[in-house]
Structures are given as structure tokens and as C-alpha cells.
Amino acid sequence: MNAVVQGHERVISLAEAIREGIEESFAKDENTFLFAQGVSDPSSMWGTLKGIDNRFGEDRVIEMPIAENGAVGIAVGAAIAGQRPIISFHRVEFALLAFEQIVNNAAKSSYISNGQHKVPLVIRMVIGRGWGQGPEHSQSLEPLFAYFPGLKVVMPAFAGDAKGMLIAAIEDDNPVIFIEHRFLHNSTGHVPEGYYKNALDGPRVVREGKDVTIVATSHGVLEAMRAADVLHKIGCSAEVIDMRVLRPLNVAPIVASVRKTGRLVTVDTGFVRFGIGAEILASVMTEAFNALKAAPVRLGLPDHPTPSSRGLIPGFYPDSQRIVREVGKMLSLDQAKVDSALKELDIQRKDLQIDQPDPFFKGPF
């Protein structure tokens, strides 16, 4: 996909933004190297690694044997010795094979060594969704990683932020779990050229509002934005917060927003139970209980694995329509208005199938 210039802003896909982030970091620091399975594949991990081997040479791009736990351990050892490895897993699920090294050595080396060791390591992993990928290629397991002190967990929603946060993650002296949603790779956005960093400092308000705070992660942010657009048309002003960084958790912007709106909806890409939304709700209720005008609502996945068939998917993912319905209930909005908002979302989707990316995306899956 070529860059499209809209006004003065260059628009490229999130996948291309990731690739640019890696390239900028490679150009800046020769200790940075990439470690992935199929690192020189023609598919180039959906374009995120395209041409990097040709530009920077084989020495910077190391093929990783099919050995995830070993690979993470090797990367930890290299990081302790002063290198800055980037590992890419094609799906989150493969990182489960590396959980031991991630939890025991990546997350704890700084702590156990009393600050003598640093582990500047980025582990990219991709959440699959759609086209029948099913129970073991579509899991959102970010709470597992966010559980551990010592790890940073980043989930970008926008292309420009993805590039800036990836560069920041590579330069960070800590292990960073960088989780990309497969539905976002083809999404496009304004991405500045060249080198820049976006701080890994936590949630940001991406749309201001006064009636309800919607806190979302990753692809959920796009669903929340779409919901906020149609809610605005029926007179409801929703504030949307992009979580960006799950750990270290910075709840201050969320608490500040809820103090203003008095209402909270969370939109997870993972399970509702024991999910990110649970942690956000607990934190907000502890810090701003008196500010709440209504019981908060958590949206996320139900308590069963992701089925493959599109016949089993309806209702599984929390989409913009569900967000609108929940906000409607929470604010006792006029049902006719809510129905009109839902209808508009229906029209936006047109003939889009349930197992395909939404209209925010271009190109085939």
C-alpha cells in the first residue's frame, strides 16, 4: 500500500507504521536486531518486516527456530549483554510457549539483580480475529502479561501512535510486550515521517465528552470512536480514552474523566472476567466511588473460547452497536434515538460480513 497524502498529513497503514518504527530504530542504534520466525518470508509478517533484511543486512535480522521459550531466553541474555532485540510472534498464542522466560527472566532480571541488569527487549505479538481463525489463533491474552510487575504492556490503536510507541518501546530499558491487533494492521492514519517517540505514559483522551467515559484497548478504541460518533448525533457526549499502555497502569486520566462524566464503560479485546476492564473498574471505584452516577459496565468477550464459524460469532465481540446500546441504557436515552444511532451503524457496515474487518479497514484480510 502506498502512502496517501491527505492535506498535509501523510496517511499510511498501521502495519507500515510498525515497519517504519523498526527501521528508524535500526538506523539509530546498531545494537537493535530482529528475531522472528520466517523473518524474511515473502509475506513479511503482513508487511511489518518488509524489506528490513535487504536494507539492514542479515546480521540485523535473525531467523528464529521454532522454539519460542528458547528464543525469548536468548533475547533476554542478549539484552542483558547490551543488545536491543525485537522478537515478533505471529500470534499471541505462540508466546504462551515462552511464558516461563517472559515471567521468570524478562520480567524479573532487573529486580532480582538489584538493578544490575537491564532487559531492553520488545516482544511483539499479534491478536488474530476473523476469517474463522478460531479458538487458538484469536486470543486476547493481554491480562496475563499485564499481571506481572517488571513487564510493560503496550496496545496501540492508531498507526501514528503505533510507530511512536514502538520506537519508545525499543529504546526502553525494560521488557515491553507490544500487542498488535490483526484487524488494525490495515487501518490507516496520519503517521509522521522519520524518527519520533510517543511516551509509554498510559491512557490518552482521544475524544472529549461529558456524559460518559468509554475506556477501550486496541481495536476496541475504533469501535468506541464509531459509537461516540453516532451517540453525538443523538445528543450524547461520550469521552473516549485509548488505554495505550496497560502496565505500568496509569489510572489518573481515567479517574479524572470519570470525575467529570460520572459514568464508565470499558471495552476489552479480551474476556470480561478477570480482564483489563475488571482492573480499571476496581481502580476507578476505589479512587472515585462518589463520582459515579451509574454502575459501570464492562464489555468484552463471553466465557467461552473463540469459535471458528461465522455462524457462532454474532454477539461474541463487543462492537460499536453494543457500546451504543449499553450507553443508551446507562443514560436512559430515548429508545427511538438509540435505534436511529444503531441503524446508522448498520448502514455504515453495509454488506460487511461479521468475520471481516469493519469499514475502517482497506484491502482484503
Place this chain on the structure above:
Amino acid sequence: MLRIRLIEEAIADHYAEGEMRCPVHLSIGQEAIAVGTCAALETSDKVYSTHRCHAHYLAKGGDLKRMMAEICGKAAGCVGGRGGSMHLMDVPKGVMASIPIVSSSIPVAVGSALADKRMRNGKVTVAFFGDASVEEGVFHESANFASLHKLPVIFLCENNLYSVYTPIDQRQPNRPLTDLAKAHGMQAAHGDGNDLDECYRLSVQAVERARNDQGPTLLVLDTYRWREHCGPAFDDHLGYRKEGELKKWEQRDPIRRFREKLGITFDAKMESAMSAEITAEIEEARAFARATPLPDPSQATRHVYA
């Protein structure tokens, strides 16, 4: 070897006093491997160890006072009381980390070698591990990668015949452990881990190969743990060891054998002088560990992030 033996015995003798409040895995009986291997290394070379790390730490030059302080949970400990006996490290001496999850340190050691190869600094890394480690997948993942990239790393397997209470013949088929290296296209050697000269000689060869870009080596050195898996005591009465096995291995005591080899060049008088010097050093380290303060509770939250 004598120094390590006396330090370990002092830990065992004083363990019941309750000052050393963490699990200890003593190296008594296994000293020759640590000493022989580390004698073949430069200070700038690196080792990664396991839960049974005291001998490796000491043989590589790790600071005794900071080790004793660490075992006593003190702020002056080598990692400030964060790890205890199983997490000894002395980075300036090249004891990079001790990691007590079986095989967990092996890929980290390989990564260290990968970084050194990329930086072309000529350093060698040794991963010490026990016989059970080769049962873990990550040993094979690490060996495959190290061999593929000809990394300057030595896989040093101390085969002490037991994983906790379970003998190796209940866990592994009867085949030479060095065959595992063959499967990974790697050099290997097998030797008597209670013979200091042999440990040193095989280590020198492996270090030379690593330094000359000829890739990794698996060294399998046979030895025996005299005391319990974890703790200060002998445990022969539990009956998990074969009858007479401990006695047989005590006859093969690496210190006694080296003493015999040295013959008249190392007489009883010299040994008792050496023992007295070591004992004084141990007493000084123990006194230091006792007297030095516990870490302040406020330190517990530091260094979660770099």
C-alpha cells in the same frame, strides 16, 4: 576446592541457627567441576548458574562476604536480599546470574554468547546445569540455536545422578548424555567430574573451541551430591540412594584425589595452614553477614523497572 568445601560445611554447620533463612543447595562433593571450569576462564568470561550455585559463584571469584550476606537476607548481599542462596551473582566477576528454574538459565547464557559474538569481543559463556536439565525442551532449543550459529558457549552438564530424590535411570533412557550433542551437531566430551585435572583439561579444550569460533561444546562431567537436595543435612537414611553409593562416591572425593595427586608437594602442614586461613576468612564473612543490617522495607519496591 578446599575453600568451597569449608564454606559449604560452615553453612551446613550453622544453618540451624536460623540466620540463613532461605533454601540452600550445597555443592559438597561437586567442587571439582566448578573449579576446573572456572580456572579455564578469564574474569571477563561469563557463567550462568542454577539453584546449586555456591561453588560456581565462588570458583568464578564471587565475593564471599556478599554471598554470606545474601544468604542471610542482608542489604549488603550480592543482590540486596532479593534472591537469597539460589540467585547469587557477581557481575564484575562474570557470575551473571543464577536462575533456579530447571534449564531456565540455559537460553539466557546462549543469548549472552549471541551478543558477544555480535560484538566480536571474544568472550565465552558457560551455562552450568544438572542432568535433569536435558529433559527440558528449552535445553534442546538452546543447543540447536547455539550450534546453528556457532556461538561461544559451553553447555556444562554436572551429572550428579539425581533430580531431587529421583535417579536418572527413572527419568532417562540408558544412553550417553553426549549423544544429545550429536543430535544437535555439536561437539561433546564426557569426563570424570571428580577429577580436577580432567575437568580443567576438558574445559580448556571447550573454551578454546568457543574462542576460535568453532562453536559450542556439551561437557558432561560425572559427579555426586553428598548431602540432601536442599538443606544442610546428609540424607542417606531416607533410602532413595543405592546402598553403598554415597560411600563409594566419598571414596572418590575430588579434594582427596587431588591431594593424593599433589603428593609431597602439598603436605598436611600446608593443608592445615590453608584450612586455617580459609576458616578465618569464613568467620570474617559470617561475622560481616551477621552484623550488617537487613534491607529497609522501603527497598522492596525498587528496581521493578530499570
